[in-house]
Amino acid sequence: MRDSSIWAFVLGPYQPCLVPQCFVRPTEAKKAADEAKMRFAHIDGDHLTLLNVYHAFKQNHESVQWCYDNFINYRSLMSADNVRQQLSRIMDRFNLPRRSTDFTSRDYYINIRKALVTGYFMQVAHLERTGHYLTVKDNQVVQLHPSTVLDHKPEWVLYNEFVLTTKNYIRTCTDIKPEWLVKIAPQYYDMSNFPQCEAKRQLDRIIAKLQSKEYSQY
Numbered sequence: 001m002r003d004s005s006i007w008a009f010v011l012g013p014y015q016p017c018l019v020p021q022c023f024v025r026p027t028e029a030k031k032a033a034d035e036a037k038m039r040f041a042h043i044d045g046d047h048l049t050l051l052n053v054y055h056a057f058k059q060n061h062e063s064v065q066w067c068y069d070n071f072i073n074y075r076s077l078m079s080a081d082n083v084r085q086q087l088s089r090i091m092d093r094f095n096l097p098r099r100s101t102d103f104t105s106r107d108y109y110i111n112i113r114k115a116l117v118t119g120y121f122m123q124v125a126h127l128e129r130t131g132h133y134l135t136v137k138d139n140q141v142v143q144l145h146p147s148t149v150l151d152h153k154p155e156w157v158l159y160n161e162f163v164l165t166t167k168n169y170i171r172t173c174t175d176i177k178p179e180w181l182v183k184i185a186p187q188y189y190d191m192s193n194f195p196q197c198e199a200k201r202q203l204d205r206i207i208a209k210l211q212s213k214e215y216s217q218y
Contacts, residue, residue, distance in 0.1 A: 021076040022050060033071040040070075041149035045157070045174035047116060048109055049149045054080060055103075113158075114180055120158050121185035125170055126199035127155045133170065135162075139195055145171035156181075179206050 025033040040056065042048035057077045060066040067074040091098060101111045125133040125142055131153075133142045144150060145163060154175035163169040182189045182203060191207065194200045 021073045022053065024071045024073055026071075029071070036071045038149065041151075042109070043175075044109060044113065045150050045154075046148055046172045047158075047160075047174045048112065051112065053077070113174055113176055114184065116158055116174060117176055117180045117184050120160070121181055121188055123159050123162075124176070124181065125157050125159060126197070126202075127153050127157075128198055133157070134197060134199065135170070136199060137195060139197060140168060142168040142170045144173055145169040147171065148173050150175070178203060179210065182207055182210065 023033070023037050037049075040049050040052040042052055053072060054077060056070075057063075057066070057072070058081075062078070062081075064074050066072075067077065090096075099111070099115075101108045122136070124136040126136060127133055133144070133153075134140065135142055140162075142162070144153065144157070146169075148171070150157075150173060154173075156176050156178050157170070157173040158176045159170035159174075160172035161170070163171050178199075189203060191200060191204055194203070
């Protein structure tokens, strides 16, 4: 069993300090490092790619040589493992409920993504028809960071970091479903306080559809 609530925390609040060190990209071997990274790539984005790296690390018995061969920072993964164990002990100490999904279940990665939305529902961007992303509510024009493993532009993404360089980038991104937003964080996604944009129009339609389903049950 894998605990989605713990992994959402490790991949969420603790993740910014892990990501920069997780993938090693030496100047003399950039191509090989990029190819190694893509072997762990998950179709739904960067958070789950990091999780794939961790699972492979454990399956290879926390091997330092395996990390070297795959351009992975050993200390970064050991740090992530330590955080996971600490959080697990804290939850046990306070009898906090866990929502676990078997790793072989088709819902495993879906539940991880939903758990990430629970903590990061304010850090979401929507793909506009013009081809750029707008961050939810504050409507900042952003682009996916070049380091992402995403090979497509999902309509809705959750992100960890807003990176300001010559352009506005969002880094460490995961594909999410808009209905998760209105179900998990209905107060934040109250349309009466939402600026006019394509995202609002789509969320309005989703909310109306969900409400009609609820009404039809009575």
